[in-house]
Amino acid sequence: MATAVEEGLCGAWGVSTWDPRALPGLVDAGLPRPAVLMVRAGLLVGIDVLDASETLTAQWGVAPEHVWGMSPFGGDVADPVWGQLDPRVFIEDADDVPSALQAAFRAAFLLPEVGRIAVGTDNPAHLQELISALRFEPDAGKLRTYQRLLRDRASSQAD
Template sequence: MRTADRRIALGLYRTGPTRHLLEVALEQGVTDLDTAFNYHHFTSHRTLAAIADDLLPAFTISTKVGYFPDGHDLAPARLRVAVERSVKELGRTPDTVLLHNPESSVGGFADACAVLLEMREAGRCKNWGLSTWDPRPLLEADWEIPRPDVAMVRAGLTVPVGVLNAVDELVDRAGIAELWGMAPFAGNADASIWQTVDTSAFLVPGQQGSALQTGVAAAFAIPAVSRLAVGTSDIEHLAEAVGGSRLEVNTETVTAYRALLRERATVSAGAPSRKDP
């Protein structure tokens, strides 16, 4: 994928949105926002509209439904209400509505997908899709669903091989045409590992970038995603992430890395337990 086709989304999971942060995001060329019905104690949509209603038309907004004050639920009636409330509180139609961690309620997955397709056809969103932290439980179930417009999955060097392989299978099984990434640093870009592990091997030679930038670049390729949600309230962090999205990834290194992960997973699966004779 060309670097020009990649984009950073400002993720609002841990980040309380402020007008200044949104203004700086636009200055950096970040025009995607990623939020959810339940973020910030179910106030994220109202907060965005209150502090920046005039800025929101400049953003492409994705949100998620599936969590409620009493827990996770994919009941069709509750999802419809959540989508309608999201539209009302944002003061505009979200560009994309995603099922939030559908693997938490696998039994209602197919009906939930049908509801989001219904919401798209009713004009309550422009696209619909899935946001899954670990798609393996979904793949263990028997389902047929309409084709999602997009799926958002974990991306980057912290993603376990089992999850990466499940993402590949989900894409094939559901016919997903566009894949987005999230959590490139597993929620902690300041962890010491990013300063001790050399990730520059994932870049085409001749480029330079900080540990954060090379981690972002790798996340766009593991797995291959067109958009990467980065949660931060630090303006410098956001600028670095944007810079990382412009670095060119060494596809041969990525291919070798994925092959090594699969090989190690196969060896581990075939290794006898300590209780074997």
């Protein structure tokens, strides 16, 4: 793929992975670096996948603006979890956020840190709702605490 870019056959190439846990052990300095890395993102992603995504991003030296997140709702905005969880707690000025889905979408930009989020929808109103969520700021401190709690839980379950 790197040769294809050099020869002008394509503009860029990337790697997309649903589960990056095995990849950090395979990356070395001899491998070409992708222009884009796409990983799962969001509140429903396990800490092992989040940590592997961050490790892979660092190993390849991919800047956050070239890391894309996918599936910020765990695959289904109709999942009952979104009616039981209020992710607005992870947004600065949470009282201004009209919906839990907007908050979940915006928080996904820091779980792990990504520059873009890819979503699939055939509903223009849903897409507009997500676009309007970009004006809200995630609370980085609360999201770091959330990740620490996930790590603590994972390590206590491993014991």
